[in-house]
Amino acid sequence: MKKIDFVIAWVDGGDPKHQAKRQQFQSKVSVKGAAEDTRFASNDEIYFCIASILKYVPYLGTIYIVTDDQKPTYLDEFIAQGLCHSDQIQVVDHTTIFKGYEQYLPTFNSLSIETMLWNIPNLSQHFIYLNDDFFFNAPSELADFLTDQQTKIYGHWVSNAFIQLKFNWRKGVNRYFGKPLQPKYTIAQMLSAVLCGFDRYYEIHHRPHLLDQMxxxxxxxxxxxxxxxxxxYRFRSALQFLPIGLNNHLKIQHHQAILCEDIEIAYLKNEASITQFLLSLQQKSIKFGCIQSLDQLSSVQQQHILSALKLKFKDYLPQSLSC
Incomplete structure (x- = not known):
């Protein structure tokens, strides 16, 4: 069976050392949300992410955790408990992926970090990228992402016209009145399509994505x-494109993509989504999930979600997590 690697970007925003480093630069940030603590929060989501891969992904090669001079506390327990091989989970520092581009460090910008993932040493040509709050919700096969060297992309086409018009207007307001340009996921996707000469973009959502290093x-x-x-940009900018989107539009441009309709995911987005999220955890037809902004829920709600996730992945989690 063909094996491919997985890459997870992770940060512990509560680490005093990281906070001090971030505070050196964030005073210059005028964009709302780009430097908020919630963007860097860690609530053990990465352990569920890794556990889900170990449980549901038979085509797993190596898991690379991309960090800034950090390491998840319980990471070594996956190996100690025999859940994976001794070298199957590796930590890769920003200094490694930014080799040759060190002048742009430190960075606190997920779009900048995602842009440099291709520079991970020994990375498989095709690899799956996940935010640390993504997870696999059911058994997966490589054909979910790759068929006959064709990348499967789940989404739908959206015209650039209105978004480009609105973006140009906002840039004008910024230029003449000084109103900050707020980063938008849709704009970042649109910009990735523009780089490839498209007048529309293939919109994607929060789930694991297949990228091509080469x-x-x-x-x-x-x-x-x-x-x-x-x-x-050390913090997210409205002028940045979505690296995943660039990969996808290049694949479409090179006739190396299979375009698929959107699929349902187990998506914890806010308080209103809790009930549906918990139901989705039990549905094998829903292969992927996302735990977004867990830190924005009440402590009781957080514990409810974490208990459900611990039960789902109980045989694949670090033992310290259940203490």
Whole structure:
């Protein structure tokens, strides 16, 4: 069976050392939300992410955890408990993926970090990227992502026209009146399509995504200015494109993609979504999930969610997590 690697970006925003480093730069940030604590919060989601991969993904190669001089506290327990091979989970520092681009460090910007994932040493050509709050909700097969070297992309087409018009208007307001440009997920996706010459973008949502290391590396080697402009921002900027979107539109452009309709995910988005999220955890037809902004819920609600996740992944989690 073909094996491919998994990459998870992770940060412990509660780490005093990381907070001090972040505070050196965030006073210059005028964009709402770009430096808020919730963007860097860690509530043990990464352990559920890893446990879900170990439980449901037979085609797993190596899991790379991308961090900034940090390491999840219980990470070694996956190995100690025999849940994976001794070298199957590896921590990769920002200094490694930004090798040759060290002038852009430190960075606290997920879009900049995602842009450099292709630079992980020994990474498989095709790899699956996850935010640390993503997880697999049911058994998966490689064909969920890759078929005959064709990347499966789940989403739908959206015209650039209205979003581009609105973005240009906002840039004008910023230029003449100084109103900050707020980063938007839709704009970042649109910008990734524009780089490939598309007048529409294939919109994607919060789930694991298949990326191609060689495709991204070749593009940035050919377009070094695009890369430099993208990773110059220490915090998220409205002028940045979505790296996953760039990968996808390059694949579409090269006729290496299979476009699939949107699929349902187990999505914890806010308090109103708790009941449906808990129901979705039990549905095998829902293969992927996302635990977004867990820290925004009450302590009782958080414990309810965490208890359900611990039960679902109980044989694949670090023992310390259940203490």
């Amino acid at each position: 495709t991204l590396k070749a593009y940035f080697e050919k377009n070094p200015k695009v890369l430099a402009e993208q990773i110059q």
